[in-house]
Every structure is written in structure tokens, then in C-alpha cells.
Amino acid sequence: MSLKHKLFAATALSLITGSAALAETITIATVNNGDMIRMQGYTDDFTAETGIDVEWVTLEENVLRQRVTTDISTKGGAFDIMTIGMYETPIWGANGWLVPLDDLSAEYEADDILPAMRAGLSHDGTLYAAPFYGESSMIMYRTDLMEKAGLEMPAEPTWQVIREAAAKMTDRENDINGICLRGKAGWGEGGAFITVTANSFGARWFDEEWNAQFDQPEWKEALEFYVGMMEESGPAGYATNGFNENLSLFQQGKCGMWIDATVAASFVTNPNDSTVADSVGFALAPNSEGVEKRANWLWAWALAIPAGTQKEEAAKAFIEWATSKEYIELVAAKEGWANVPPGARTSLYENDNYKSVPFAKMTLDSINAADPQNPTVKPVPYVGVQFVAIPEFAGIATEVSQEFSAAYAGQQSIDEALEKAQALTNEAMEAAGYR
Amino acid sequence: MARSVTPRRKALNTAAAWSVGLLIFFPILWTILTSFKTEAQAIADPPLFLGFDWTLENYATVMERSNYGRFLWNSIVIAGGSTLLGILIAVPAAWSMAFVPSKRTKDILLWMLSTKMLPAVGVLYPIYLLSIQFGVLDSKIALVVILMLINLPIIVWMLYTYFKEIPGEILEAARMDGASLKEEVLYVLTPMAIPGIASTILLNVILAWNEAFWTLNLTAAKAAPLTAFIASYSSPEGLFYAKLSAASTMAIAPILILGWFSQKQLVSGLTFGAVK
Numbered sequence: 001m002s003l004k005h006k007l008f009a010a011t012a013l014s015l016i017t018g019s020a021a022l023a024e025t026i027t028i029a030t031v032n033n034g035d036m037i038r039m040q041g042y043t044d045d046f047t048a049e050t051g052i053d054v055e056w057v058t059l060e061e062n063v064l065r066q067r068v069t070t071d072i073s074t075k076g077g078a079f080d081i082m083t084i085g086m087y088e089t090p091i092w093g094a095n096g097w098l099v100p101l102d103d104l105s106a107e108y109e110a111d112d113i114l115p116a117m118r119a120g121l122s123h124d125g126t127l128y129a130a131p132f133y134g135e136s137s138m139i140m141y142r143t144d145l146m147e148k149a150g151l152e153m154p155a156e157p158t159w160q161v162i163r164e165a166a167a168k169m170t171d172r173e174n175d176i177n178g179i180c181l182r183g184k185a186g187w188g189e190g191g192a193f194i195t196v197t198a199n200s201f202g203a204r205w206f207d208e209e210w211n212a213q214f215d216q217p218e219w220k221e222a223l224e225f226y227v228g229m230m231e232e233s234g235p236a237g238y239a240t241n242g243f244n245e246n247l248s249l250f251q252q253g254k255c256g257m258w259i260d261a262t263v264a265a266s267f268v269t270n271p272n273d274s275t276v277a278d279s280v281g282f283a284l285a286p287n288s289e290g291v292e293k294r295a296n297w298l299w300a301w302a303l304a305i306p307a308g309t310q311k312e313e314a315a316k317a318f319i320e321w322a323t324s325k326e327y328i329e330l331v332a333a334k335e336g337w338a339n340v341p342p343g344a345r346t347s348l349y350e351n352d353n354y355k356s357v358p359f360a361k362m363t364l365d366s367i368n369a370a371d372p373q374n375p376t377v378k379p380v381p382y383v384g385v386q387f388v389a390i391p392e393f394a395g396i397a398t399e400v401s402q403e404f405s406a407a408y409a410g411q412q413s414i415d416e417a418l419e420k421a422q423a424l425t426n427e428a429m430e431a432a433g434y435r
Numbered sequence: 436m437a438r439s440v441t442p443r444r445k446a447l448n449t450a451a452a453w454s455v456g457l458l459i460f461f462p463i464l465w466t467i468l469t470s471f472k473t474e475a476q477a478i479a480d481p482p483l484f485l486g487f488d489w490t491l492e493n494y495a496t497v498m499e500r501s502n503y504g505r506f507l508w509n510s511i512v513i514a515g516g517s518t519l520l521g522i523l524i525a526v527p528a529a530w531s532m533a534f535v536p537s538k539r540t541k542d543i544l545l546w547m548l549s550t551k552m553l554p555a556v557g558v559l560y561p562i563y564l565l566s567i568q569f570g571v572l573d574s575k576i577a578l579v580v581i582l583m584l585i586n587l588p589i590i591v592w593m594l595y596t597y598f599k600e601i602p603g604e605i606l607e608a609a610r611m612d613g614a615s616l617k618e619e620v621l622y623v624l625t626p627m628a629i630p631g632i633a634s635t636i637l638l639n640v641i642l643a644w645n646e647a648f649w650t651l652n653l654t655a656a657k658a659a660p661l662t663a664f665i666a667s668y669s670s671p672e673g674l675f676y677a678k679l680s681a682a683s684t685m686a687i688a689p690i691l692i693l694g695w696f697s698q699k700q701l702v703s704g705l706t707f708g709a710v711k
Contacts, residue, residue, distance in 0.1 A: 247674055
């Protein structure tokens with residue numbers, strides 16, 4: 001029985017038994033990005049199949065995070081499904097705030113979810129959110145500029161190779177920067193990028209006793225390397241650049257390389273928006289020579305059900321529909337394989353049609369190269385690659401990234417930034433009872 | 436006697452006023468222009484001012500994706516409702532403070548204003564929990580009451596200063612003629628204070644229309660006004676500046692038009708009286 005038939009049967013059964021569980025409206029809070037907006041466009045298909053109406057609350061990522069956190073921590077019940085990420089899911093799951101998704105139907109094939117995604121969206125082995133799409137980070141580079149510089153991108157480049165290539169591609173007269181990277185303050189912006197960069201230099205946020213590690217040489221090496229490379233080959237004002245600023249620079253042909261979310265691949269190769277759509281290549285995120293961890297993160301936007309919702313069955317039916325294989329096929333049939341939500345299901349990467357999408361293999365390889373349980377070389381007491389999955393992290397990392405951004409902007413030295421980061425992190429961890 | 440102004444000085448003043456006006460209006464003008472560009476044109480460097488192919492595509496996309504009418508209606512009800520409720524409470528309050536002040540009136544006025552200094556996020560959780568308790572989360576009534584309470588100090592202050600300009604003897608004369616308190620406020624005080632009340636209403640409609648903390652945090656699908664409509668087009672991962680600009684233009688258009696037509700009343704109301 002296909003998922004579609006199952007949903008039909010469930011609807012019919014609910015009508016026969018007189019249950020009103022499915023004949024209702026569910027409210028979903030979500031973020032404003034391409035894949036989510038596309039899903040909203042297909043909601044009518046879901047309503048036609050199940051009779052369940054859907055109301056959307058679409059918000060900007062940071063507003064959404066504040067909004068759903070307020071609601072779930074007060075048991076407000078304003079939403080039946082929330083779009084949350086890998087950071088929130090294990091914490092909220094541990095708090096008992098989410099409905100476990102361990103009883104999804106056999107047709108849904110929960111085992112098909114990519115293992116890395118499943119691990120990041122679970123607590124104690126129980127899945128608490130179903131991934132709608134997943135992403136890692138990788139190198140996007142201009143094949144024409146690489147060729148002009150007489151270079152070839154290795155399949156597994158090191159930071160040292162990247163720095164050299166960036167310097168060769170830089171052409172200040174023609175406004176071409178060899179490399180564009182995030183520097184903007186914020187735990188999810190520059191904070192995420194510098195954390196994975198530090199991982200690839202062997203640094204870690206905390207030792208096994210939750211002591212901050214910013215006084216260790218690996219952090220200093222990572223920051224000095226990053227600042228040195230950006231001063232040589234980065235755009236002016238990089239300390240305030242985030243995803244959107246770099247996307248804009250890359251699309252206008254002003255970056256030789258850009259290391260960022262794999263989801264950006266579909267933007268930079270779209271000829272409607274990008275002036276360099278025909279000459280973009282992809283490579284794995286780099287590592288420092290001799291360090292086995294690469295600078296790539298792992299993230300998923302996933303759908304979760306807040307505990308206490310009156311419409312749990314309808315919410316589950318929606319999650320099964322939106323994150324199913326059938327949904328992927330629906331989008332592929334209407335909009336092409338390049339537009340399906342990536343990074344969630346193993347079967348997608350076994351599909352011959354999808355294999356022809358230029359960034360498909362690199363996305364999967366990047367996702368597989370990230371390990372939330374062992375994000376860096378040394379052992380850590382936390383889970384998470386570009387974040388530490390504890391409630392205090394967002395606040396601490398925002399402050400730390402502000403100190404780093406001030407160093408990028410030349411307002412203080414790297415040593416000063418690291419000293420302040422060390423002090424404020426240890427202080428916050430002590431206050432929170434970790435140390 | 437009016438001071439004589441030379442034509443040269445007048446021209447300079449006019450030029451300075453236009454420059455300041457354009458500088459302040461420029462971000463709005465840029466938003467409106469961007470809303471007619473494609474996403475690629477919106478981020479073009481150097482920026483395109485007028486020389487681009489104008490398109491209505493962003494507006495079509497926004498209209499297709501969102502129920503603009505519902506957001507607009509919610510904004511009208513919330514901004515209008517909170518202002519009217521505020522005026523109903525503030526007129527008698529300002530009357531008593533202006534015409535029958537007590538020893539503590541000045542202190543009360545200052546204390547009322549001091550409530551504006553509290554950061555809204557500091558009371559987010561108590562208000563959210565109260566909204567759940569009263570079953571008014573994601574309802575227009577909750578926002579009408581909260582925005583009224585937030586703006587009440589400003590409404591009372593504005594009305595108080597307008598009322599202070601009205602000679603108390605006129606009200607006394609009305610009382611001598613046998614007017615009751617209700618008649619005195621309704622038929623004598625209010626008609627004389629109409630310009631002040633009108634500008635207070637206008638200013639508070641604008642404040643309530645633009646309020647983006649409580650309107651985002653206390654709503655979901657049902658009561659969300661135009662601030663939530665704008666927030667749904669902002670994205671840290673993806674360049675949707677042209678669509679965001681179209682949504683912003685649609686959200687500010689009603690209040691911009693209202694402000695344009697009533698600017699005379701607004702200015703005369705705000706500059707009414709000698710002590711401003």
C-alpha cells in the first residue's frame with residue numbers, strides 16, 4: 001500500500017468512526033527559504049488527499065526561533081508543527097517538549113533517512129523531528145578563474161592549497177576577490193563558519209570537563225590563518241558579510257571561491273540570478289594539512305510536533321507526506337530533479353535521475369564527512385558540528401563571534417579576542433553549572 | 436510682527452528643507468523602486484536607480500503566496516481598535532489631569548511615561564502566559580488591549596498638553612450654564628480639542644500599525660497583521676530583496692497614503708499651542 005493509499009484509508013477510517021481528528025486545520029510555523037516556500041505551494045495536494053487544511057506561519061529564521069521557543073516553553077499551543085533545526089531538536093527532545101516520531105508508518109520508510117541526519121535529530125536514539133532537507137558546507141569555485149590562474153582544484157583540498165589559489169585568483173583591479181567567507185557576528189552566521197574552520201585545525205570548544213579551549217594553540221592558528229587569508233584575498237568589509245552578502249558577491253562574479261552551505265549550489269547555478277552560473281565547480285570543504293577533520297558543517301531543517309498539541313494525528317500525517325519519497329517525486333515531476341529538497345533521504349542519492357544533478361554527489365559526500373558525535377580531532381563532551389547542543393550555546397557563541405568579528409574588523413587583536421572569548425565562555429558555563 | 440525673509444534666504448531654506456526631506460524619504464523610495472526590479476537587478480552593483488526594466492512580477496508572486504487582505508484587515512482592526520480604545524480612556528484621564536489636578540498629577544504623568552522605558556522582551560513571558568490563560572493567544576482582541584496599554588501614556592500626554600491650552604474658564608462658564616460633566620466633556624471640551632485629538636489618533640494609528648514586537652510574538656495564523664506579512668519575506672539564506680521590498684511597499688502603502696492626506700492636520704496638531 002503506498003503512502004497515498006494509506007492516507008486515503010486513514011481519512012476514510014476517521015470519517016467512519018466519527019473521529020474528527022483528521023478533519024481539521026493544522027498550523028505550521030516555518031522559515032522563509034526556497035524549499036519551504038515550494039512545499040507551501042503543494043499544500044493543496046495534501047489537503048485533497050487527506051481533508052486536512054493547513055495554515056502557514058512563515059517567518060524569518062531568527063524571528064521564528066524566538067517565536068517557537070516562547071510557544072513551546074510555555075506550552076502555548078499556537079502551532080501543531082514547528083520547523084526547527086539540528087540545534088533545537090535534541091535539546092527540546094530531552095526536555096520532553098516534542099512528540100517522539102518513533103511510530104511512523106512502515107510505508108514512510110524511516111530507515112531511509114540519511115544516518116547523519118537521523119543522528120542529529122534524535123535524543124537517546126529516538127527521532128524527534130523528520131528532516132525536510134539537509135545541508136552541509138562545501139567549496140563553490142569559479143572554474144574559469146581557476147583555469148586562468150593555471151590551477152586545478154583537488155578533490156580533497158587543504159586550507160594551504162585554498163589560500164594559495166585564492167591569492168592567485170585575486171585581481172583587485174577587476175574587483176575579483178580570491179575567496180569570500182562569512183565574518184558576520186552571530187552564532188548561526190560567522191560563528192558557525194569559524195567553528196568548523198577551527199574543527200579543521202584540530203580545535204574544540206570545550207574539553208571533557210567543559211573548560212573553554214580558546215587559550216589553546218589550535219584556535220589561535222585557525223583565527224590567524226583565516227584573518228591572514230581574508231586580508232590577502234577577501235573582499236573589503238568581510239567582517240560584516242554573512243550568507244546573503246557572499247551569495248550576492250559570488251553571483252556578480254566577484255569571488256573566486258566561496259565556502260558555504262550546500263544549498264547555495266542551486267542559487268549560484270541558476271542562470272536567472274547568477275552571472276556565473278555556467279562556470280561553477282564544487283569541492284569538499286578543506287582541512288588543515290595533517291588534520292583529518294574537514295571544515296564542513298551539518299544542518300537540517302526538520303518538522304517536529306510540540307507535545308500537547310490536540311492534533312497530533314493530523315500533524316503526523318502532514319510530516320509523513322512532506323518528508324516522504326512521494327513528495328520528492330512530486331516536486332521532481334513538476335519542477336525537475338535539481339529542485340527537490342536535498343540531503344534528507346538515502347534513496348534520493350541512489351536515484352539515477354538525481355545523480356545527474358551537478359552538485360548532488362558533493363552534497364552527499366559533504367554531509368557524510370560531518371560527524372556530530374565527533375566533530376573534531378580531540379574528544380568533546382558535546383554533540384554538534386558547528387554548534388554545541390546545549391541551551392546556553394546560542395547566547396555564548398553570539399558573544400564569542402562578536403569578539404571575533406571585532407578582531408576581523410581590526411578593532412582588537414586576535415589574542416585579545418581569544419582572551420575575551422575564553423573568559424566569557426568559562427564565566428557563562430560556570431554560572432550555568434557545567435564547571 | 437513677522438520677520439522679513441530675503442528671497443535668497445527663502446531659497447536656501449527651501450533647498451535645505453527639501454534635502455532633509457528627501458534624505459529621510461530615500462529609504463522608502465529605494466524600497467519602492469527595488470520592488471519593481473528582478474532579484475538580480477535588486478543586488479546589481481553599481482545599484483540601478485531608474486534605468487531598469489520595470490516588472491510587476493514581485494507583486495504577483497506576493498499576492499499569489501500570501502493572503503494580503505487578511506493581514507491588512509488584521510492591521511486595520513488592531514491599529515484602529517487600540518487607538519479608539521485608548522482615546523476613550525485617555526480623554527477623561529487627560530481632562531482630570533488638566534482641569535482638576537491633584538498634588539501628585541505631575542508625578543503620575545512622569546510615572547506613566549517611565550513605563551515606556553521598560554524593554555518589551557522583559558515582560559514577554561508573563562504576557563504570553565496571561566494570553567494563554569485567558570485563551571486570547573493569536574487573537575486580535577489581545578493585541579488591541581496590549582497596544583492600547585503600550586500607547587496609552589503617549590495618548591494621555593498628548594491630550595493633556597492640548598487640554599492645558601484650553602482656558603478653564605470656558606468649561607467653568609459651561610458649568611455655570613448648567614452643563615453636566617458628561618456634557619462639558621462631550622460638547623464643550625471635545626469640539627475645541629478636535630485638532631489635538633485628531634493628531635493624537637493619527638500618530639497612534641501609525642505607532643500601532645508599525646508595532647512589530649508584540650504583533651509578531653502574540654500571533655500565529657489568525658491574527659497576524661502586516662508586520663508578520665513583511666517578516667515572512669525576510670530570509671538570511673536566500674536573496675529575496677525584490678520580493679521583500681514588494682511586501683514592504685504593500686504593507687506601508689495604506690499608512691503612507693493616510694499620512695499624506697492628513698499631513699496638514701498632523702503638523703498643525705503636533706505644533707498646536709506654545710509649549711511643545
